[in-house]
Amino acid sequence: MNLWTVETLVPLPVLVPLFAAGLALALHKFDRAQRIISVVALSVVVAAAAGLVVAAKDGPVVVDVGGWAAPVGVNLVADPLSALMLLVSGVVLLCVLLYSMAQGIADGNDRTAPATKDTKILREALEAQDPDADEDTRRDVLPVAIFHPTFLILAAGVADAFLAGDLFNLYVGFEILLAASYVLLTLGGTVERIRAGSVYVVVALLSSIVFLVAVGLVYAATGTVNMAQLAERLPDVDPGVRLGIQALLLLAFGIKAAIFPLSAWLPDSYPTAPAPVTAVFAGLLTKVGVYAILRTQTLLFPRNEALETVLLVLALATMIVGILGAVAQDDVKRLLSFTLVSHIGYMIFGVALATQASTAAAIFYVVHHITVQTALFLVVGLIERRTGTTSLDRLGGLATLAPGLAILFFVPAMNLAGIPPLSGFLGKVGLLEAGVVDGSALAWVLVVGSVVTSLLTLYAVVRAWNKAFWQPCPEKLPEPTPLPWGMVGPTAALVAISVGLTVVAGPLYDYADRAAESVMDGHTYIEAVFPDGAPRGTGESNKVTDDDTVEVGP
Amino acid sequence: MIVLDTVPSGALLLTVGVLFASGVYLLLERSLTRVLLGFVLMGNGANLAILVAGGRAGAPPITGAETAEPMSDPLAQAMVLTSIVITLALVAFVLAMAYRSWQLHGHDEVQDDLEDTRIARLADADAPSYADSDAEESGSTLDEEAVAVRDEVALPDPATPPGPGARGGDGA
Numbered sequence: 124m125n126l127w128t129v130e131t132l133v134p135l136p137v138l139v140p141l142f143a144a145g146l147a148l149a150l151h152k153f154d155r156a157q158r159i160i161s162v163v164a165l166s167v168v169v170a171a172a173a174g175l176v177v178a179a180k181d182g183p184v185v186v187d188v189g190g191w192a193a194p195v196g197v198n199l200v201a202d203p204l205s206a207l208m209l210l211v212s213g214v215v216l217l218c219v220l221l222y223s224m225a226q227g228i229a230d231g232n233d234r235t236a237p238a239t240k241d242t243k244i245l246r247e248a249l250e251a252q253d254p255d256a257d258e259d260t261r262r263d264v265l266p267v268a269i270f271h272p273t274f275l276i277l278a279a280g281v282a283d284a285f286l287a288g289d290l291f292n293l294y295v296g297f298e299i300l301l302a303a304s305y306v307l308l309t310l311g312g313t314v315e316r317i318r319a320g321s322v323y324v325v326v327a328l329l330s331s332i333v334f335l336v337a338v339g340l341v342y343a344a345t346g347t348v349n350m351a352q353l354a355e356r357l358p359d360v361d362p363g364v365r366l367g368i369q370a371l372l373l374l375a376f377g378i379k380a381a382i383f384p385l386s387a388w389l390p391d392s393y394p395t396a397p398a399p400v401t402a403v404f405a406g407l408l409t410k411v412g413v414y415a416i417l418r419t420q421t422l423l424f425p426r427n428e429a430l431e432t433v434l435l436v437l438a439l440a441t442m443i444v445g446i447l448g449a450v451a452q453d454d455v456k457r458l459l460s461f462t463l464v465s466h467i468g469y470m471i472f473g474v475a476l477a478t479q480a481s482t483a484a485a486i487f488y489v490v491h492h493i494t495v496q497t498a499l500f501l502v503v504g505l506i507e508r509r510t511g512t513t514s515l516d517r518l519g520g521l522a523t524l525a526p527g528l529a530i531l532f533f534v535p536a537m538n539l540a541g542i543p544p545l546s547g548f549l550g551k552v553g554l555l556e557a558g559v560v561d562g563s564a565l566a567w568v569l570v571v572g573s574v575v576t577s578l579l580t581l582y583a584v585v586r587a588w589n590k591a592f593w594q595p596c597p598e599k600l601p602e603p604t605p606l607p608w609g610m611v612g613p614t615a616a617l618v619a620i621s622v623g624l625t626v627v628a629g630p631l632y633d634y635a636d637r638a639a640e641s642v643m644d645g646h647t648y649i650e651a652v653f654p655d656g657a658p659r660g661t662g663e664s665n666k667v668t669d670d671d672t673v674e675v676g677p
Numbered sequence: 678m679i680v681l682d683t684v685p686s687g688a689l690l691l692t693v694g695v696l697f698a699s700g701v702y703l704l705l706e707r708s709l710t711r712v713l714l715g716f717v718l719m720g721n722g723a724n725l726a727i728l729v730a731g732g733r734a735g736a737p738p739i740t741g742a743e744t745a746e747p748m749s750d751p752l753a754q755a756m757v758l759t760s761i762v763i764t765l766a767l768v769a770f771v772l773a774m775a776y777r778s779w780q781l782h783g784h785d786e787v788q789d790d791l792e793d794t795r796i797a798r799l800a801d802a803d804a805p806s807y808a809d810s811d812a813e814e815s816g817s818t819l820d821e822e823a824v825a826v827r828d829e830v831a832l833p834d835p836a837t838p839p840g841p842g843a844r845g846g847d848g849a
Contacts, residue, residue: 291756291759294760295759295763298767302763302766302767302770305767305770305774306770309774309777312777312781314781314782317774317777317778317781318778318788318790319790320774321709321774321778321787321788322787324770324774325704325709325712325716328767328771329716332716332719332720332723335720335723335724335727335760336723336726338727338756339723339726339727339729340726340730342727342730342731342753342756343685343726343729343730348752348756391790391793451796452796454792
């Protein structure tokens, strides 16, 4: 097989972070090596994703892992949608990684994690005990630095979920990223994080089981888990069984994406993690759920009126209930978590309308929301570092204390609320247009709901802005500590990217439209996976058919 | 072409059902260890369900060892193998978390969120969720501020003498 083809790029976003994670774990004694490995690995992911975005433009790029063709073998499919998602998530992951390196949670300098304080105490005790011992023997007793390996595994899991060409591989991708997220969320093992972590883990475990059962049912009903083959076979399945499977999958993905009745876990879990971890969770993890819903709704179960109505109602409830929750919060992190839940509603709105225009708008909105939500959480991390709190009752006067922070907060906050001409506005307009074109009563209710949610978002973020930056400071804030450039830089870069989405909105929207066209029309996907029809569909490995010299038995 | 008897065995289906029922029951508990046991049961139930989805048992699915006809479905087995490994890893993690919780609290119960309780209490008392900072800004209450301001447009109300009580009712 020729190494220099586009197909080579497809497995890279999964393989490189996985191998790098192993390497980083092996080299846990060398901070600098760990850092270099993670940065290089994620840079490769971004580069590969950028290549795939270009390559997938003309049609999905398919790779049969291990040389066994679909449907028996595992295949990775990079169509415009997954390539776009990969690129955005790669960029976001890289920025967050740089930010967290500067914050030093990887090295145990994070003041919010007492377990790492244990490390410090342990280190001091060791030094008192034996001042002459060399660093190597001391490090053997200290806990292993796991942040970098875990973060890389999270990246691999996200990439695997986006690229998965079959339902079971999607499940595996989800599990990889969830397992990594459990570790990141309970990093340090403090009281608060274990409390938040247990709720998060139990809910996530439950959703995984539901997903696994759905996979089992799909296999029982159709005899395959390959998405392209499922798209061909599912229409022949008994409608009742099909509806059941679809509902189960929606339930599983709905928990992961935090759609309204299934979203209660999110605002409890996210705010307790370290800022960069929350940022990457908020940006990416829920969007993987949205991506899975988008993929299954369009490819596997196109046009199911009943469930589309249900999804529309849920989208409305998610928007309204989420934003009302945000309005009631007095902690910026929790406020942002609630806006996150609320804005998932917009994407579900786009998916549920199930037209090409609405899907394109939803895809554009996902891209916008990943960057903006991550940027906001990173800024809040900066605020927390500067002032030691994120409570709106205790914050104040930051506009004079830290004017740079004020700008960094204001721009993505306005973007989130959808002020023209920022990308949030463009995404929302696209969704509203799609809703108006649909014209049904429910779609009109959703349109009104979206506008109301948008205004309430504006209210929530402006209130946070007023209280944190403008009101006189209720308590004396700690003495100014300079924020490291390593933290401000990636944040500013993400804010710039989120603004830049406005500049490139035209081409990006065209690309999202193309991605929507390709997911709405299942034929391109199916033809890409099964290019020569039946022979490839038998699942025979290229190698076996080419050489025909496989030795069997002794 | 592999042709198998695809009607699953009733005993296996019953086992799946029992595993799920007991799993859900345990999952509803507050103690993390019981939740974990519930997860183990449900995980086994799900794995068994996938195995059942592969049809009835046949000969080991090894190429060349048997002819294709009585072979059982290898794909279901491969998937179950993967998901067993995943379940095992997650059980290890939850066990560690339950242990850490026990270390910190002396029990391993899943706790309520404090913030939720706080908001519920505020809602119960019909109090705003955040303090208004207007009063702090001007250094006096809104009433005092209103007295100091001379309304250029509104005509004085002859019925009431000017003073602290003269301001409009909608000032707040």
